[in-house]
Amino acid sequence: MNGLLSMILWAPILGMLAVLVIPKGNDNATRWTALVSTAITFALTLVLYANFDQSIPGVQLTETLPWISQFHIFYKLGIDGISLPMTLLNGLLFFLCIMSSWTVEKNLKGYFALLLMLQSTVFGVFFSLDFFLFYVYWEVMLIPMFFLIGVWGGENREYAAVKFFLYTFFGSIVMLVGIIALYYATGKGVDSFDIIAMHGGKFTDMTVHIFGTDFSFERLFFWTMFLGFAIKVPVFPFHTWLPHAHVQAPTAVSVILAGVLLKMGTYGFLRFSFPIFPAASVEYSTIIGVLGLISVIYGALCAMAQDDIKKLIAYSSVSHMGFVMMGMAAMNTQGMNGAVLQMFNHGTSTAMMFLLIGVLYERSHHRWIVRPDGTKGFGGLYTQMPKYSIIFIIGMFASMGLPGLSGFISEALIFLGIYPKFTTMTVLALIGLLLGAAYLLWAFKRMFFGEVNDEVKEYDDMNLREVAYMVPLCICVVVFGIFPSPILNIMKASVGQLVDLLSKY
């Protein structure tokens, strides 16, 4: 189907305009418009899935329009097996997020308009096949995020928003220098900003001269790009913006941040760093693996030390994204497949966790597992909110990687991949897995069991709307835990092509 990608890309923008023209005060109309917009977008991503040919390893459904002729910049979109799962995730999560944002009161129009704008830019990042276009989307995305965290966030939201923005901007501006250098290295030709044309290790033998010393072009610019993506993932030691942003952001934004935005970092490695600089990627794969391992263990240990449940889940994201990095560093079929699958699965399970925390927060207005004064923040939630507890258990176990739920499959694949390459690290990463079970179960015990607090007695169980947006995610984690092949089949050909390329170096 022609123009499908553009339709998906611009549908949220149309939704945004629709939200903006609704006169102030019509809160329900605003909510429904946003919901319908994301529903249509989600439906379109399903159409995209139906039209996707899983046997083609390269990009498909491409669209090209000239944009800036002088620099040979094109509006070029396309999709392959690595970006399609992310697209589906993006479509689904925004739809659910709008449902979960029904109770937002403050400046509704601005909130929904910015969310829809954010959705469009995230699609843009996953669809762009032109490096300049990609960069524009990658940067523009920061603007709605900045306002969403800064205006609708918690008490310390300004600090979190600024830190998030500055960190990511720093990474991406350094990457921009690399992008322009690549443009000139490819010879300023018609396809000089074409990402696919850059693939295949064309820069291995080039050198650059800086401050009187010769550097390998590939190595130098591998690192500039690494910085941009590593901050986004985030990998230790670039993760410090994440807990702040997560804790301060409103529920829906946390979901999007953990569910889709972090994946843009790992997607960047798979789409840009690895295929454009294969030799350097293979050379530095150990470093990527070790940083991934540190993220796994350090993230888990930090999570264990948290008294704030949202911060705990935020650190668990650092830990889980560490697994993705390790899987990618393995650079073999199992590891890569595991990594991409983990990106998808983490997207669903962590989204569940953040949505659940949001549900709880609406009742309690605090998130303390243990308050700073040492008393328990919650207790006996299990007796008080049975429906909530069951969904929480599903999300928690999926996140932990319990067999039968989605997290298990992807983590198992990652371990299969890294074992032959980094045997010691595999063993250490297993400790990370153990720690993951420990902090989640411990938190669960403290919150859900024990005596029912007086405060907790006032809480109602989840209402129909809340159950409605949790169910699709529950289905995802259960179905893909037993039967992961629909997702694996999408990515198989594309991942295979990437692994073939890397195996030559």
Place this chain on the structure above:
Amino acid sequence: MIDILKLSVQLYAPELVCVVLMCLLLVAEAMHHEEGTDRTKVYLLATLGLVVTAGLLIMNLGAAPSAAFYNAVVIDSFGTLMKLIMVLGTLGALWLAHSSKDIYSNLKSEFAVMAVGTLIGGMLLASANNMLTLYLGIEILSILSYVMTSLKREDSTSTEAGMKYALYGGLTAGVMLFGMSHIYGMLGSIQFAEIVPKVAELQGADQIFLMASFLLFFAGLGYKISAFPFHMWSPDVYQGAPIPVTAFFAIVPKMAGMAVLIRVSHLFFAGDGALSVSWVGLLHVVAALTMTVGNVTAIGQDSVKRLLAFSSIGHVGMMIMGVVVLNEVGTRAIIYYGMAYLFMTLVAFWITSVLNDTYGTDSQAVFRGLIYRHPVMAIMMSIVLFSLAGMPPFSGFVAKFNILSVVIEKKYYGLAFIAALNSVVGLYYYMKLIKEMVFSKAETTEPVAGFTDSTRVLIVALTIPVVMMGIFWDGLMGLSGGAKLFLQ
């Protein structure tokens, strides 16, 4: 001889229109000198004159470069584009002055006269083809600037700023003249066309001596564009001067100085001799330090005028990067930068001016919670600030992209990385202002009186190019219709 003069007058028509306009404005002012008279007619006259000038300039675009008045000035696409930016900047500053309370109502037409006069100096600079016209241009530009700075006569900071400006200006102009006389002494001519071949012939110690003279010459230029280490005056002058004057200074004298820097660099140092290497090295250091000093110092500023002054120093540093490469794409990148900067500056100063008129201060606190009072204005200001920080999809990003791409093409990666880090610093202080406008609650939700309907429409209209030039910039880099930019 008559033929030459005829041709020269034809080529020089835009400037001559401005001169006539200035005289007419003086007469018009004499007819409106009573306290309390509405000066709108004077402003309409000035607008008419400037629009005619702009039209003539646009007609000159794309024509083959040629010299006029016996090589005293040169008319080429490069100069014409720079002049166009200056004319548009003057036009913007003029209407800002019309609505601003910072220019006393009985001095409004004086402002118009002086702005047009300064513009004439700037235009002369942009097409200067010998040392004398260059110096003349600098002086016309400067002397009127000193007066404009202290236009708020009763305000002590304004008069102090004017005094500082005049002292610094006088000193650097003297140093510059000293450098020029050395160059004349060594090479025996003030005509650029005659000096250029002689520069290449110099050997050994003579080269070093000539370089020293050019350094003195650079002091004057660096002062006009407020490049490090000659930037010290600019924050004080920016803060002291009335806001329309500040907006004017941010555009017109800067672009004029930039034009001279570009022309001189391209004429004398385009080769690859030792002299060129040291000049390029000098510009490297100046570019890096100018943007770093400007951006880092901007962080701590509370006064928005001062903040924009330091940020403009940062932007000048970026523009100098386009001179470092000494090629035509670099120059085109600067021209684009100038155009983008023009609109961003006008919007930023306009909104600041309205708030300043209402609250009597330009501290960041007056921006607090603007989104709850004037959502559209706050969004426009945010767009402009994001654009100044170099965020896509706004024109500031494209400007930065072009500049980065020309230095990377020349493989000056070090400079490119310094510029990249600088834009992170830049983002931080622009973001602080956005934070104030959008994240903080206002104490009151009452609208600001100064944001009348017409002002708001105008601000939105000025913001549209900021967005448009960031998305549809195909062809904007080749505005001169493919003609050669310079007469060489």
